[in-house]
Amino acid sequence: MTDQYAVVGNPIAHSKSPVIHQLFAEQTHQDLAYKTLLAPLDGFEQVVSDFFNEGGKGLNVTVPFKQNAWHYSQLLTEAAKKAGAVNTLWLNEENLLCGDNTDGVGLVTDLEINQQVLLVNKKILILGAGGAVRGVLEPIITKQPASITIANRTVSKADKLADDFADLMAIEVSNFTELNETFDIIINGTSASLQGDLPPLPDRVIGSQTICYDMMYGAEQTAFNQWAQEKGSQKQIDGLGMLVEQAAAAFHIWREVNPTTKGIIKEIRAGL
Structure with missing residues (x-):
């Protein structure tokens, strides 16, 4: 029997996950099939329950259901x-x-391994204070940066995030316009870039050595990375590598094998 996997979201037709996981499966000689599942906005739990009741082995979860998945999980890592959100689901031996x-x-992994950008002792600015940023904060903190600043339109949201992670590291907060220093790494965790919008950032946040990373990606350069390039940043990276690397981490949880990602990132990029 071929093991069944899927990604669940709404919308979901655009997802690259089936292609990525099929490439992983071919590369590592795993017998599995991977599809998309469109869940109604009020029917996520039913779709998950049906999938596993029918013998499904694992699910990836994308917007807008990552918090639903967090609440619905019986055991959380x-x-x-x-993170307050879940993007990978499976059943353990106790069901x-x-x-x-x-x-x-x-x-x-994308930053440190693929891009050779180490986070240790770096001054990091993170834009946004939503679920995407909450989901990545702890792994960034574990790399021991010199400082982390979270900037957001609504500073109270950034304050809440800083409080929630204060046991791991003291995090500074700011609104966009009051940022007054230059950062080593800027990570855009807002989705504004996809609409061609940019947070109102002062030019001084970028220096000639600044590396800019947009968690979003597309066939064209994102608006944030375009802005970063115009302002003279050293390097601009989009989130496609992150997409493939988070998928590889999920694949390892399910199959206990590590796919090689570099060629697959190139292949997905060529198909955008």
Whole structure:
């Protein structure tokens, strides 16, 4: 029997996950099939329950259901507990629904391994204070940066995030316009870039050595990375590598094998 996997979201037709996981399966000689599942906005739990009751082995979860998956999981990894969101589901030997969040690991792996950008002792600015940022904070903190600043339109949201992670590291907060220093690494965790919008950032946040990372990606350069290039940043990276690396981390949870990602990132990029 071929093992069944899927990604669940709404919308979902655009997802690259089936292609990525099929490439992983071919590369590592795993007998599995991977599809998309469109869940009604009020029917996520039923779709998950039906999938596993029918013998499904594992699910990836994408927007807008990552928090639903967090609440629905019976066992959460430490990473998932802190992230407040789940993107990977499976059943353990006791038939309990387990949830993990591999987004942060995906981001850090892409930066440190694929891009050779080390986070240790770096001054990091993170834009946004929503679920995407919460999901990646702990793995970034574990790399021991010199400082982390979270900037957000609504500073109270950034304050809440800083409080929630204060046991791991003191995090500074700011609104966009009051940022007054230059950072080593800027990570855009807002989705504004996809609409061509940019947070109102002062030019001084970017220096000639600054590396800019947009968690979003597309066929064209994102608006954030375009802005970063115009302002003279050293390097601009989009989130495609993060997408493939978070998928690889999920694949390892399910199959206990590590796919090689570099060629697959190139292949997905060529198909955008």
